[in-house]
Amino acid sequence: MKIGYACLLVGVAGTGFKTCIKxxxxxxxxxxxxxxxxxxxxxxxxxxxxxxIGLFRxxxxxxxxxxxxxxxxxxxxxxxxxxxxxxxxxxxxxMRISMHPGQYTVLNSPRKEVVKRAVADLEYHVRVLECxxxxxxxxxxxxxxxxxxxxxxxxxxxxxxxxxxxDRIKKHLIIENDDKIYRVKEVLDISERTxxxxxxxxxxxxxxPDPDHTPVDYWxxxxxxxxxxxxxxxxxxxxxxxxxxxxxxxxxxxxxxxFLSWMENLRGMDVDIMLEVKDKNLSAVKCLNLVDPRxxxxxxxxxxxxxxxxxxxxxxxxxxxxRELLKKKSGYPAQSFYQIIDQSxxxxxxxxxxxxxxxxxxxxxxxxxEEREHxxxxxxxxxxxxxxxxxxxVKKHLWKLVVKYQEPYLIQSLYFKEVMD
DNA sequence: TGACGTCAAGATCCG
DNA sequence: CGGATCTTGACGTCA
Numbered sequence: 194m195k196i197g198y199a200c201l202l203v204g205v206a207g208t209g210f211k212t213c214i215k216x217x218x219x220x221x222x223x224x225x226x227x228x229x230x231x232x233x234x235x236x237x238x239x240x241x242x243x244x245x246i247g248l249f250r251x252x253x254x255x256x257x258x259x260x261x262x263x264x265x266x267x268x269x270x271x272x273x274x275x276x277x278x279x280x281x282x283x284x285x286x287x288m289r290i291s292m293h294p295g296q297y298t299v300l301n302s303p304r305k306e307v308v309k310r311a312v313a314d315l316e317y318h319v320r321v322l323e324c325x326x327x328x329x330x331x332x333x334x335x336x337x338x339x340x341x342x343x344x345x346x347x348x349x350x351x352x353x354x355x356x357x358x359x360d361r362i363k364k365h366l367i368i369e370n371d372d373k374i375y376r377v378k379e380v381l382d383i384s385e386r387t388x389x390x391x392x393x394x395x396x397x398x399x400x401x402p403d404p405d406h407t408p409v410d411y412w413x414x415x416x417x418x419x420x421x422x423x424x425x426x427x428x429x430x431x432x433x434x435x436x437x438x439x440x441x442x443x444x445x446x447x448x449x450x451x452f453l454s455w456m457e458n459l460r461g462m463d464v465d466i467m468l469e470v471k472d473k474n475l476s477a478v479k480c481l482n483l484v485d486p487r488x489x490x491x492x493x494x495x496x497x498x499x500x501x502x503x504x505x506x507x508x509x510x511x512x513x514x515x516r517e518l519l520k521k522k523s524g525y526p527a528q529s530f531y532q533i534i535d536q537s538x539x540x541x542x543x544x545x546x547x548x549x550x551x552x553x554x555x556x557x558x559x560x561x562x563e564e565r566e567h568x569x570x571x572x573x574x575x576x577x578x579x580x581x582x583x584x585x586x587v588k589k590h591l592w593k594l595v596v597k598y599q600e601p602y603l604i605q606s607l608y609f610k611e612v613m614d
Numbered sequence: 615t616g617a618c619g620t621c622a623a624g625a626t627c628c629g
Numbered sequence: 630c631g632g633a634t635c636t637t638g639a640c641g642t643c644a
Contacts, residue, residue: 209621210621213622214624214639215639295619341643586632
């Protein structure tokens with residue numbers, strides 16, 4: 194079983210993608226952006242290796258206008274050595290990669306031009322996979338598309354257009370149930386007619402269930418049969434509802450308890466799990482740690498080093514509780530560990546605990562800081578106290594000092610995740 | 615015509 | 630002038 198995340202890293206400095214708008218998309222600009230994005234991709238791969246993350250979805254934004262005539266660069270060739278080096282890392286570390294064109298890539302549209310662009314977009318995605326690792330286990334995930342007032346006809350059109358795709362694309366293409374239109378049952382029907390494996394999105398199935406509310410473990414088994422040996426371990430998508438947003442919106446983080454309790458549905462079945470969640474890699478590491486049968490206290494200590502000031506900002510009590518928990522040198526209390534952290538992060542920080550955390554962080558920096566940096570900190574802190582500047586403004590100032598003085602403990606701290614880019 | 619979702623670029627405002 | 634904040638882009642479907 195592998196657990197992975199989608200597209201970007203949270204809390205790791207300097208890993209943001211670049212893009213450009215169409216009117217500025219000169220070949221030179223595009224080449225610079227791609228060069229930057231490939232460097233970022235390489236850092237993501239390294240992060241995955243460091244954290245034993247074996248499943249990874251790459252952003253479609255990797256190559257700007259990758260499926261548009263705007264971009265005529267031969268980026269496979271121009272960046273061949275970078276592709277090759279990254280591909281080597283991916284294969285050597287048994288990392289499974291994927292891509293997921295968004296809601297605007299519609300293969301079953303009645304409009305010819307839309308279908309044509311969808312095929313071009315699939316072509317782009319397969320080119321990226323082929324640059325890195327063309328194993329059939331690496332997948333491109335696609336939704337079925339619209340219904341257009343006649344779902345049967347729309348499904349037929351999907352099947353028909355699927356059959357016209359190149360073998361290069363078919364080798365990687367898998368299909369997914371969505372939250373509004375196509376339910377698992379219908380996607381399985383299309384799978385039977387096309388041979389495309391089905392990735393079960395368990396959250397979409399909750400939001401957009403079968404009329405007779407068939408239990409999820411039935412669909413798990415049905416979807417599993419659509420995967421051939423060459424396709425690798427069956428994949429599922431797992432996410433949770435954001436309680437503050439519209440039904441269907443993904444949560445900030447994966448709840449440790451809900452995840453573990455959902456995992457009981459698998460009852461030993463081997464699947465790879467892609468998490469769709471705002472905090473990306475952070476939830477992937479969390480879920481991996483929660484299910485690790487050989488988990489070590491040392492891992493939690495490393496996690497704590499990154500979370501501690503963020504937790505302190507929200508709650509001194511939670512901070513003390515985790516410290517207490519980590520004092521015990523035996524056992525592996527991962528579930529309690531994340532319970533305390535996640536609970537504390539749910540509430541908005543109050544001003545006094547936020548100031549307390551700022552002062553703790555400042556403690557790492559004040560020896561290196563110059564006099565005017567001291568002054569600036571005192572000024573911003575006072576403004577924040579009086580409500581005339583935001584917490585993030587103060588944190589941004591501290592983050593600049595962290596980078597300037599390369600403070601090793603703080604540079605990896607999630608305390609700065611909102612202000613580091 | 616706006617909502618949906620996604621993220622940064624681009625534009626504009628502010629001190 | 631630099632930093633903070635608001636708006637736009639790029640895509641297709643559906644109410």
